[in-house]
Amino acid sequence: MLETDKLLGRTKKSFGYEWLRYPTTLGEEENRTFFDMVGLTEEAFKNKFVLDAGCGMGRYARITAKFASSVVAFDLSRSVERIKDIINSPSKIYPLQANIMALPFKNGIFDIVFSVGVIQHTASPKEAFKKLACLLKSGGIMSIHVYVKKLKSIEELKQTTLEKDKRILLDNIEKNFFKKIKFELYLKLRFLRTEIIKTLRNVSTKVPERILYFLSFLAIPKIGRFTLLNFSIPCSSHPNIKVRILETFDWYSPPYLWLFQEQELISWFKEQGFYSIEVSAHGFSPVSVTVKGIKK
Numbered sequence: 001m002l003e004t005d006k007l008l009g010r011t012k013k014s015f016g017y018e019w020l021r022y023p024t025t026l027g028e029e030e031n032r033t034f035f036d037m038v039g040l041t042e043e044a045f046k047n048k049f050v051l052d053a054g055c056g057m058g059r060y061a062r063i064t065a066k067f068a069s070s071v072v073a074f075d076l077s078r079s080v081e082r083i084k085d086i087i088n089s090p091s092k093i094y095p096l097q098a099n100i101m102a103l104p105f106k107n108g109i110f111d112i113v114f115s116v117g118v119i120q121h122t123a124s125p126k127e128a129f130k131k132l133a134c135l136l137k138s139g140g141i142m143s144i145h146v147y148v149k150k151l152k153s154i155e156e157l158k159q160t161t162l163e164k165d166k167r168i169l170l171d172n173i174e175k176n177f178f179k180k181i182k183f184e185l186y187l188k189l190r191f192l193r194t195e196i197i198k199t200l201r202n203v204s205t206k207v208p209e210r211i212l213y214f215l216s217f218l219a220i221p222k223i224g225r226f227t228l229l230n231f232s233i234p235c236s237s238h239p240n241i242k243v244r245i246l247e248t249f250d251w252y253s254p255p256y257l258w259l260f261q262e263q264e265l266i267s268w269f270k271e272q273g274f275y276s277i278e279v280s281a282h283g284f285s286p287v288s289v290t291v292k293g294i295k296k
């Protein structure tokens with residue numbers, strides 16, 4: 001078996017494992033974060049033909065189906081089997097288990113294609129991006145959310161051209177808990193954390209899913225906002241125990257985990273003929289970005 005086939009198999013099994021165990025009782029959290037994450041309003045989805053690329057258990061397809069005319073939601077893993085458990089507009093969602101690199105759709109048919117945290121887990125994110133871009137109609141909108149490679153320092157944040165993001169981020173840094181010196185320390189700790197995760201992933205991505213899942217239970221004990229494990233090994237501190245275990249598993253199990261530079265993504269959009277390209281940042285400094293654009 002080719003190495004890439006082996007890794008694709010691991011990605012499929014790993015996410016299947018994760019999503020088949022994810023709680024069905026989805027909170028308001030998903031609703032709140034979704035529109036911010038894709039950088040689109042409810043209005044933008046009204047009566048549109050939408051593709052949720054790499055939908056997981058369909059938590060975002062569920063939200064868009066309230067507004068869209070129909071939503072095709074595909075994922076590589078068996079996670080799509082769970083869509084029926086969480087949806088309230090069953091007739092509007094079309095779930096499909098498929099690989100982003102070999103999709104069974106005609107080109108130029110969707111009004112909106114969005115993808116949250118997916119292309120970073122593929123062998124070739126740029127190829128995955130191109131495959132999705134082809135599926136959009138002319139005038140259609142693409143929105144891609146991924147993690148960024150390098151956190152920005154205060155100096156870089158001040159230079160950003162995105163006025164809204166700059167204001168929000170700098171306000172948070174100054175008002176909340178970061179004075180400049182603390183912010184620099186925070187950046188160093190975040191960097192260290194990323195390096196620790198990267199190193200541990202050299203081993204963890206080879207550990208059988210079942211064992212890794214049980215190891216993720218170490219993320220349960222908490223002191224206040226912090227998990228006990230976090231003082232040595234980075235792990236999720238999500239308030240819901242089940243989600244915390246699964247998020248921790250998610251950090252260490254999938255074989256591919258690419259991080260991106262904003263500029264790299266913007267150039268992909270330009271190469272595929274998108275215009276009105278916008279970037280929005282999420283989290284302090286920020287940790288992830290969404291790039292969206294309109295297809296020529």
Ligand SMILES: C[S@@+](CC[C@H](N)C(=O)[O-])C[C@H]1O[C@@H](n2cnc3c(N)ncnc32)[C@H](O)[C@@H]1O
Nearest residue numbers: 015054055056075076077099100116117118121
């Ligand atoms: C971090 S999860 C995000 C799921 C969903 N977008 C969400 O935010 O709830 C990444 C998803 O990408 C899917 N994925 C990874 N590689 C894929 C591929 N080649 N084709 C389709 N889906 C893929 C995984 O199976 C997984 O469900």
